Amino acid sequence: MxxxxxxxxxxxxxxxxxxxxxxxxxxxxxxxxxxxxxxxxxxxxxxxxxxxxxxxxxxxxxxxxxxxxxxxxxxxxxxxxxxxxxxxxxxxxxxxxxxxxxxxxxxxxxxxxxxxxxxxxxxxxxxxxxxxxxxxxxxxxxxxxxxxxxxxxxxxxxxxxxxxxxxxxxxxxxxxxxxxxxxxxxxxxxxxxxxxxxxxxxxxxxxxxxxxxxxxxxxxxxxxxxxxxxxxxxxxxxxxxxxxxRLGKELYQDKFKYDIQSGSTPQQIFNAATERKKYLHREMAKYSKQLWPKYFGKTPMPTDSLELIGKMIDTLSAKHVQPDDFQSAIAAQIPKLTEFVKSKNLLYIDPTKPLVVRKEPAYMAGVAGASVSSPGPYDKNGNTYFNVGSLSGWPAAKAESYLREYNQYMLQILCIHEAIPGHYTQLVYSNKSPSLIKSVLGNGAMVEGWAVYTEQMMLENGFGGNEPEMWLMWYKWNLRSVCNAIIDYSVHTGNMTKEQVVKMLTKEAFQQQAEAEGKWKRVSVSSVQLTSYYTGYKEIIDLREAYKKKMGDKFKLKDFNEKFLSYGSAPVKYISESMLKVEQKK
Structure with a gap:
């Protein structure tokens, strides 16, 4: 987040x-x-x-x-x-x-x-x-x-x-x-x-x-x-x-309109997220079947696909860091991600802009376990902070559940999302935008959507060695963004209960109990923001495909990424209009 x-x-x-x-x-x-x-x-x-x-x-x-x-x-x-x-x-x-x-x-x-x-x-x-x-x-x-x-x-x-x-x-x-x-x-x-x-x-x-x-x-x-x-x-x-x-349907629609600034309605995003969930389940089942013999040998494979996926994810989740090493493990990922982005020529990363991994300040605690705080557009040389929630004092069972959620695969994806080339990178670009307005009035769906988009982009370009384990875990991670949108809409415009939320997240999104309960807390103290991840991601993917079609053989991923980021933190719908219109004139 x-x-x-x-x-x-x-x-x-x-x-x-x-x-x-x-x-x-x-x-x-x-x-x-x-x-x-x-x-x-x-x-x-x-x-x-x-x-x-x-x-x-x-x-x-x-x-x-x-x-x-x-x-x-x-x-x-x-x-x-x-x-x-x-x-x-x-x-x-x-x-x-x-x-x-x-x-x-x-x-x-x-x-x-x-x-x-x-x-x-x-x-x-x-x-x-x-x-x-x-x-x-x-x-x-x-x-x-x-x-x-x-x-x-x-x-x-x-x-x-x-x-x-x-x-x-x-x-x-x-x-x-x-x-x-x-x-x-x-x-x-x-x-x-x-x-x-x-x-x-x-x-x-x-x-x-x-x-x-x-x-x-x-x-x-x-x-x-x-x-x-x-x-x-x-x-x-x-x-x-x-x-x-619960915000209620009328206030929710208005808040979505002003906060997200999407080309779609909340209902359309909810419908698209529901379909995306079905697609992700199909893909995850394919990878789980491929991985089953490696981890379970000749043990009979479950016939129920959700059970199959759940068992495979549960097995892979056992690989995680110790509680005291959580923050240091995150810090160790940053140079690795930077080197990969450079080696694949995905986009330019400014080496002069500091990123500081720190314990999450107490006044920010209670909403998300990891976040980024960036300097404002008037303070371009300030630090960007990667805030990491502390596990100090947690009961052993709760800490284990949390760390299984952020296992060795997920931890890498988390760092892509929050740092490189996700939030940290995008916000550095945003502060370079000649328009202060786009930085000051930045659009959350674009910011979050970019972070989710970069996860997919990194894997598409070979991050994680194209291991099926990494792809399976990223699909699970992407399922989180999808379910965020489904849950937020269902809770605030309807009557979805805590029990229903936790059941969906644990049984259909394969999240740990601690993560699912934490999400219920988050949806009860925030509204609309949880839809920003999937909405922005979907709009950026749609734009990339339209831009690729428009450019044909001239399309280069690095050019697309840097051109997209050059607009600052503007709503994707306006970036799309401008990028596609410019190319139409050529």
Whole structure:
């Protein structure tokens, strides 16, 4: 699961405002140069209204600001979105360049999405996690974009309104979702160490005067107390009529429209995923029959194909690392993947952009076991982090189940997906895009779809030595993306239960019990995002085939990959329109 800043920060962006609204444009200016100038003004206004998002995007002008999430600020944000949509109306879309057209669509979608989030979704009333601000403070503390003393002073000023911030949060919450409430309590309790310990440790490394440090530490204590008080308030909150975590069909369709920006509807993706599951089962059965004699000798082969696949996968899953070696095993994969991509000439990987494998920070825990956090487009030289969930303290049976899921085959595929040439590589390209809009308003389905696509691309080009074991395990992995889409739609627009989810994932997707139960937790604290993997993957594969047909003998995989990534993190449907249109003109 990719958790880059450009995606995760959007969730925070809906609820803040500022005094100055909008960035108009002269009606007579309708060409791409005028639109580019407008984009600069739009972004500056966007960051004034969203200082936390700005910080995590690498724009640090407003690092010291924390805006209290009250109704006045939401109204100011609504006014801002309306002014931007009016400004967009001053441009003739057909007179813009292909790149500017995509930016136009992205800005329009983001403004409409913000309006919908405030007026229809209203997650600020039922999702306490909306107010988890620890991530932006941790970013200021940990990223070395400015001298430490300057960052610590920004941190100090930003803390000033934390007590008021959480008092306002308590006023906004109404009948919250229990699952989201529990997750928020866990994340705040784990993440408060940023204020209680990390800030003090950082101050010790500076020459800031002792009396000033005392003031800074006193405010950090007040902040930590406010965070813990909010968590305690949530824990004690009487909630006789909690909102269901199920989004509902109408809200789901709207959220899919704004978040995924697909050329397909949620129902069409669900139908396609259902058919893909059948295809994967057929292919997995073929490989299982081929491998059976190697691992089971003359033992009779099960006649039921799902049982056959399950036994083969269960046998292969026994090969895995030890719990204490999980993170180091991931780190060891990175140079191997880099060398393979270079040797096969699949695409260029910039050696100057660091990738740091680290233990997953506490404030991020509880959603995915592995993720990537990338630097924002304004902070192009920052680190990209491969966050790895810790197995420390897990019961032996739970750890064994988890490691069987991420066995020696799956671990390699995981690293392709999260790092090379998956998320890490794509996000490096995205930050090189001349369009800041495509980086700032990046599309999650494109980002996740690329990561899934690269898994297949690597195997197609011989990664894993074309071993049937690796292909069987990748089909299982791909089945995960497919089932993610099926489950997310079925749970949030219907009544699929935990028992049904776990049964599908363990019996039809061959996942370990721990993985299946973890997915239920994830679908109960998120919505739509789980569809992004399969949706983006399907659209990229479809584009590659259409582009291959268009180019004929001139098609080269490296050219396709790099051309595709050159568009930044734009929705695949717009990249497809542009790539295929360009070739039609030649």
């Amino acid at each position: 990719k958790k880059s800043v450009l995606i995760a920060a959007v969730a925070l962006s809906f609820f803040y405002g500022c005094k100055k609204d909008g960035a108009g444009v002269a009606p007579q200016q309708k060409d791409s140069s005028a639109f580019t100038a407008y984009e600069g003004r739009f972004l500056e206004e966007l960051w004034k209204h969203n200082p936390d998002w700005a910080t995590q995007t690498g724009y640090h002008k407003y690092d010291s600001l924390l805006l209290v999430p009250n109704s006045d600020n939401r109204q100011k944000l609504l006014t801002f979105t309306k002014r931007q949509l009016d400004s967009l109306g001053n441009f003739e879309l057909n007179t813009l360049s292909e790149a500017s057209k995509i930016d136009y669509h992205l800005i329009e979608n983001q403004m409409q999405s913000m309006q919908w989030a405030i007026q229809q979704q209203k997650a600020y009333e039922w999702d306490p996690g909306t107010y988890n601000l620890i991530g932006s403070f941790a970013y200021i503390l940990n990223e070395k974009y400015e001298p430490l003393e300057k960052r610590l002073r920004s941190f100090y000023m930003k803390m000033e309104d934390i007590p008021a911030y959480f008092k306002e949060a308590e006023k906004q919450i109404k009948n919250p979702v229990p699952e989201l409430t529990s997750l928020t309590i866990d994340q705040l309790t784990g993440g408060v160490s940023v204020f209680e310990g990390d800030y003090a440790d950082s101050l010790k490394k500076t020459s800031i005067p002792k009396d000033e440090q005392k003031k800074m530490l006193d405010r950090a204590k007040l902040s930590a107390d406010a965070i813990k008080a909010y968590a305690a308030w949530l824990k004690d909150l009487k909630n006789d009529h909690p909102r269901s975590f």
